[in-house]
Amino acid sequence: xxxxxxxxxxxxxxxHYCPGCTHGIIHRLxxxxxxxxxxxxxxxxxxxxxxxxxxxxxxxxxxxxxAHGRAPAxxxxxxxxxxENHIVFTYQGDGDLASIGMAETVHSAxxxxxxxxxxxxxxxxxxxxxxxxxxxxxxxxxxxxxxxxDTDHCGFPIKVCEMLSQLDGPEYLERVSVNxxxxxxxxxxxxxxxxxxxxxxxxxxxxxVVSTCPTNWxxxxxxALEWLEEKMLPYYPLGVYKDRSAxxxxx
Amino acid sequence: MADKVLMKGNEAIAEAAIMAGCRHYFGYPITPQTExxxxxxxxxxxxGGVFLQAESEIAAINMVYGVSSTGKRVMTSSxxxxxxxxxxxxxxxxxADLPALIVNVQRGGPGLGGIQPSQSDYFQATRGxxxxxxxxxxxxxxxxxxxxxxxxxGFDLGDKYRxxxxxxxxxxxxxxxxxxxxxxxxxxxxxxxxxxxxxKCERKHNIINSLYLKPxxxxxxxxxxxxxxxxxxxxEAMYQEYKMDDAEICVVAFGIAARVAQNAIDAAREEGIKVxxxxxxxxxxxxxxxxxxxxxxxxTFISVEMSxxxxxxxxxxxxxxxxxxxxxxxxxxxxxxxxxxxxxIRAAAQKGGNK
Numbered sequence: 001x002x003x004x005x006x007x008x009x010x011x012x013x014x015x016h017y018c019p020g021c022t023h024g025i026i027h028r029l030x031x032x033x034x035x036x037x038x039x040x041x042x043x044x045x046x047x048x049x050x051x052x053x054x055x056x057x058x059x060x061x062x063x064x065x066x067a068h069g070r071a072p073a074x075x076x077x078x079x080x081x082x083x084e085n086h087i088v089f090t091y092q093g094d095g096d097l098a099s100i101g102m103a104e105t106v107h108s109a110x111x112x113x114x115x116x117x118x119x120x121x122x123x124x125x126x127x128x129x130x131x132x133x134x135x136x137x138x139x140x141x142x143x144x145x146x147x148x149x150d151t152d153h154c155g156f157p158i159k160v161c162e163m164l165s166q167l168d169g170p171e172y173l174e175r176v177s178v179n180x181x182x183x184x185x186x187x188x189x190x191x192x193x194x195x196x197x198x199x200x201x202x203x204x205x206x207x208x209v210v211s212t213c214p215t216n217w218x219x220x221x222x223x224a225l226e227w228l229e230e231k232m233l234p235y236y237p238l239g240v241y242k243d244r245s246a247x248x249x250x251x
Numbered sequence: 252m253a254d255k256v257l258m259k260g261n262e263a264i265a266e267a268a269i270m271a272g273c274r275h276y277f278g279y280p281i282t283p284q285t286e287x288x289x290x291x292x293x294x295x296x297x298x299g300g301v302f303l304q305a306e307s308e309i310a311a312i313n314m315v316y317g318v319s320s321t322g323k324r325v326m327t328s329s330x331x332x333x334x335x336x337x338x339x340x341x342x343x344x345x346x347a348d349l350p351a352l353i354v355n356v357q358r359g360g361p362g363l364g365g366i367q368p369s370q371s372d373y374f375q376a377t378r379g380x381x382x383x384x385x386x387x388x389x390x391x392x393x394x395x396x397x398x399x400x401x402x403x404x405g406f407d408l409g410d411k412y413r414x415x416x417x418x419x420x421x422x423x424x425x426x427x428x429x430x431x432x433x434x435x436x437x438x439x440x441x442x443x444x445x446x447x448x449x450x451k452c453e454r455k456h457n458i459i460n461s462l463y464l465k466p467x468x469x470x471x472x473x474x475x476x477x478x479x480x481x482x483x484x485x486x487e488a489m490y491q492e493y494k495m496d497d498a499e500i501c502v503v504a505f506g507i508a509a510r511v512a513q514n515a516i517d518a519a520r521e522e523g524i525k526v527x528x529x530x531x532x533x534x535x536x537x538x539x540x541x542x543x544x545x546x547x548x549x550x551t552f553i554s555v556e557m558s559x560x561x562x563x564x565x566x567x568x569x570x571x572x573x574x575x576x577x578x579x580x581x582x583x584x585x586x587x588x589x590x591x592x593x594x595x596i597r598a599a600a601q602k603g604g605n606k
Binding site for chain 2: 040041042043044053054056057059060061062063064065066067070073074075076077078079080081082085086087103104106107
């Protein structure tokens with residue numbers, strides 16, 4: 001009996017991610033969910049610009065590479081081309097989704113576009129070498145905030161789930177993390193729900209995954225997980241921020 | 252006799268797109284092309300199509316990118332400032348070899364400019380508009396009938412060569428009404444095995460992408476694309492000649508400017524001036540061959556355009572600078588009058604090609 005194997009929806013190639021980066025875990029969770037739901041033949045993924053730009057090589061389903069921040073608009077086209085037969089997900093980082101692509105994020109949520117969004121928040125621009133992100137914490141030192149993020153000068157981080165929860169549009173918003181086994185299991189559950197919502201025609205489902213970037217945070221993988229727990233989770237509390245179907249059932 | 256209906260140019264584009272099999276339209280409101288979106292908003296839901304008003308031109312072109320990735324016919328339309336915003340997405344579509352029809356009903360610029368007709372996006376259209384080495388096929392209608400015909404042709408050319416196609420009209424062409432016939436619309440089927448439609452677990456997965464981190468690979472992609480462009484330049488240039496048989500002066504004009512120029516040419520002929528016109532219908536590829544051939548008998552070319560002479564470069568390149576190219580232009584939303592064009596023809600006739 002096989003007890004552990006690589007998900008079929010994950011390509012058999014080495015990932016380029018840095019040691020200790022949590023992208024690998026999140027890729028695996030998405031692939032496991034696609035396998036378990038049996039939707040690999042219907043799924044089209046949209047890769048962003050950022051560290052996960054080459055996700056199109058890592059998922060064993062049809063893939064599209066989008067311009068920076070435009071993944072939800074591309075996904076809108078992919079989904080509306082054939083709503084019955086296309087399962088569409090985007091995989092985006094914080095710069096992509098919450099800075100340059102904020103308009104596409106907000107409006108696809110407001111339209112309750114029937115897509116699944118995996119949002120990886122590691123509070124920094126990884127691919128370009130560690131610049132301040134829209135989700136960098138107050139005081140956080142980055143290449144472009146070398147004295148720490150000064151909120152008087154460049155404002156405050158954006159809490160995406162909280163912000164989108166104010167819209168009437170979106171079906172489901174949850175923030176999870178992959179910092180320990182318990183949270184990885186919860187993250188998978190959320191990702192699965194986000195795909196099931198799409199299959200059931202419920203609409204826009206976004207899972208924000210609070211993640212690490214040991215390389216650009218200048219920390220070891222272990223220390224990075226500690227920093228995530230001490231600094232990020234208090235600012236970005238985990239939990240369900242919107243679940244319209246559950247709300248309706250509760251009423 | 253074909254059945255004709257009286258339509259605005261913008262509406263003719265929209266109806267022609269539907270006839271060409273386009274069932275997805277994405278756009279953002281901007282004057283002077285809103286009739287296209289309004290027409291699509293009414294028609295698409297009735298025929299199982301999709302009309303969606305995007306949050307910006309940037310989102311609209313990326314929705315187009317998404318539908319085109321699935322192998323279906325799709326279009327967007329806008330006017331000059333909106334096309335600037337779409338240009339990022341157009342570059343990505345060129346880089347990913349994705350077809351689509353992009354309509355630009357031009358208005359005066361630069362910046363917010365004005366809302367009156369213009370042809371000052373000539374460089375933007377013929378030089379690619381966004382970043383990187385690429386071309387669009389650029390079609391320039393000069394009647395409402397051509398708005399329809401070239402829309403249909405544009406979808407076919409896009410599919411045939413796997414590239415974005417631009418219909419470059421202007422505010423006058425979009426707003427004016429003329430009889431138009433939609434008879435004999437034929438569109439072909441093209442190979443779309445590259446499209447992302449879900450593997451159905453029956454094939455290897457497809458990837459739509461313009462990223463090549465290895466320079467050798469990116470160079471190869473660029474070379475291959477330009478080999479395709481050579482085929483297009485050799486086979487797809489379209490133009491119309493008017494009274495060129497004995498012409499000693501050749502007016503070059505497209506779109507609404509060609510309509511004005513034709514009146515001026517008729518008036519000049521009555522004065523005994525031997526003048527004709529080459530009207531480019533494709534601006535890229537530019538119809539070089541007839542212009543070079545015309546240098547044998549023509550002493551002066553006159554570029555009549557609603558821009559600051561952007562087309563002159565192409566005329567000079569086509570004619571290998573063998574003859575002078577004069578400019579007769581109005582800009583900023585102004586349209587040249589037949590008299591203004593006639594004056595420039597008379598001036599050229601007087602000079603007789605002597606600089």
